[in-house]
Every structure is written in structure tokens, then in C-alpha cells.
Amino acid sequence: MSRPRAAVLGHPIGHSLSPALHGAAYAMLGADIIYSRRDVDVAELPDFLAGEGAQRGWVGWSVTMPLKSAMVPHMDSLSPRVETLGVLNTVVHGPDGLAGDNTDVDGIVAALEEAGLQKAGLPTAETERPPTEGTQGRFGVIGAGSTAAAALAAAAELGFTEVCAYARSPERAVSLEPVAETLGIRLRTATLEALTRDVAGDELGAVVSTLPPRAADGLAAQVPRLRRRLPLLDVAYDPWPSALADAWERAGGHVVSGLAMLLHQAVEQVHRFTAGTARPAAELSSAEHEQMVARMRSVLPG
Incomplete structure (x- = not known):
């Protein structure tokens, strides 16, 4: 046999x-x-x-x-x-x-939980104060492909009701709207440039970059100083740390490697x-x- x-x-x-x-x-x-x-x-x-x-x-x-x-x-x-x-x-x-x-959804949820994010969408006591918008803030997704769809489902499981999809072409992110509607999530689309403004404030509760390796390198120079340890899961783990992950950590954020998502x-x-x-x-x-x-x-x- x-x-x-x-x-x-x-x-x-x-x-x-x-x-x-x-x-x-x-x-x-x-x-x-x-x-x-x-x-x-x-x-x-x-x-x-x-x-x-x-x-x-x-x-x-x-x-x-x-x-x-x-x-x-x-x-x-x-x-x-x-x-x-x-x-x-x-x-x-x-x-x-x-x-x-x-099971990509499980991987994203578990990886963000390792960063201290709870199912209710709120940080733990060790990860600074919650965002000021509502009780959960928005969930940020960079990209609009298949992993971005899984990230929307992960956001719903973590208790977020609002997601902003940042894409080079926001029109492409419109393809996520039927998924968001089924999940009961309010979806907003924005340009990659808008990410800089949003992460500098208190509106976002977590961010997931679903872009392939090196595709987010151009964003690295635009990461502003963060007011709190905003968690970023960068699903691209080769090479690691990515330019975005390195810039995010230096700006004061909490970085989770895509290897954690891959594991879970x-x-x-x-x-x-x-x-x-x-x-x-x-x-x-x-x-x-x-x-x-x-x-x-x-x-x-x-």
C-alpha cells in the first residue's frame, strides 16, 4: 500500500x-x-x-x-x-x-493575536490605548488581491466593522465590496498615499500588508512617526525584514512577520x-x- x-x-x-x-x-x-x-x-x-x-x-x-x-x-x-x-x-x-x-484567515487572525490584538479588535493592556474612532477603529488592508479578501474575513473575526483597503488603483479594491457586504463590513477604498495620513492618526486598529515581496518597498519611506504601537502584519516574509516592516518598527509600530501567518x-x-x-x-x-x-x-x- x-x-x-x-x-x-x-x-x-x-x-x-x-x-x-x-x-x-x-x-x-x-x-x-x-x-x-x-x-x-x-x-x-x-x-x-x-x-x-x-x-x-x-x-x-x-x-x-x-x-x-x-x-x-x-x-x-x-x-x-x-x-x-x-x-x-x-x-x-x-x-x-x-x-x-x-486557512489564510486563521493564519492572519492568529498572527495578529500574537501581536496582542484580541478578538474584540482591541489591543491588550500591554499594547497601548485603543484607537479613538469608535471602540475598534478601522482595519487597514494594503492591496486588493486574494490575500486581501482573506484579510477582510480575518478583520470580521477579530470584531472590526470597518475596513479601509489601500491600493495603487483604488478601483481594483472595489472588487472586495461584495466580500465586505457578505461579511457585514463597511469598506472604504483609498490610495496608498492616504495610508501615510491614516497611520499617523488614531483611526486604525491594525494593518495587514498583502502585497508580494518588495512591492511595498516604496511605502517604507512614507511611514510617519506613529503615536502608538500600531500592529502591522506583512505577509511578505522573503526577504525579512521587509523594507516596510523595518520602517514601521523604527517608526514605533509593532511588526508581525508573515512567517507567523504562514505557520498558523x-x-x-x-x-x-x-x-x-x-x-x-x-x-x-x-x-x-x-x-x-x-x-x-x-x-x-x-
């Missing part, structure tokens, strides 16, 4: 840290799952799904760019999150076919991929689960 398999799919894929993360988890769990990389572009996706992807033995796939939206029409079922967001990052192979889910979204994938094994990750005791997460964290750079 062949060993169960999982993989990360995308293009390019050689830089992916997912094999190390998943490998560390499966080693601790004693799960006999082989996890690898598969370089698949959008044009190659139908052939992959009809060929290697249709073979027996798969338990799941981690899905990265540029396949997060392209994979959705090929699913047999979708989680409510994916139905809302229109993008996925996780595919589970089950008795009823391919099931699409999105992978933890949720491990839960799903090991559901049918002798030792499901989701059923571990709290102490054992913390140990698994620590093992996974230990393989990340830095």
Missing part, C-alpha cells in the same frame, strides 16, 4: 516553506504522510487535476499563488469561507471528492490533512498541540 501524500501547489514553488512546516508536524504525530512541492501554473492546472492530481493516495494540497482562485471551480464542495471570499488555499481529498477551504495557516491545514489518521492533530491535548506548533515554528528561518 502506498504512503499517503500531500503537496503544496503553485508557481513558482521552489521557495515554499510548507514542506518543512508540514514535515515537522507529521514527524511529531507519527503520520506517514509524504509532503512535497508541485510546480503548477494556471494553464497547467486542468492537466494536473486530470493526471497526477487524480491519482489515489492524496490527503490534501496547500494552494498558493497563482492558483487560489483558479482552483475554486474544480472543487466538489466549498467551505462557507471560500463561498464568501472566492479564493482558497487548502484542498482536502475526501470520500465526496475535493473540498476547498481557506499550516497548523490548520495539518488539522484537516490528519483527520483520518491514527493521531489527528485536532484531537491533541493542549500541551501536545502547543508542542506540535513549537516544532513547526522551529523550522522557520530566524
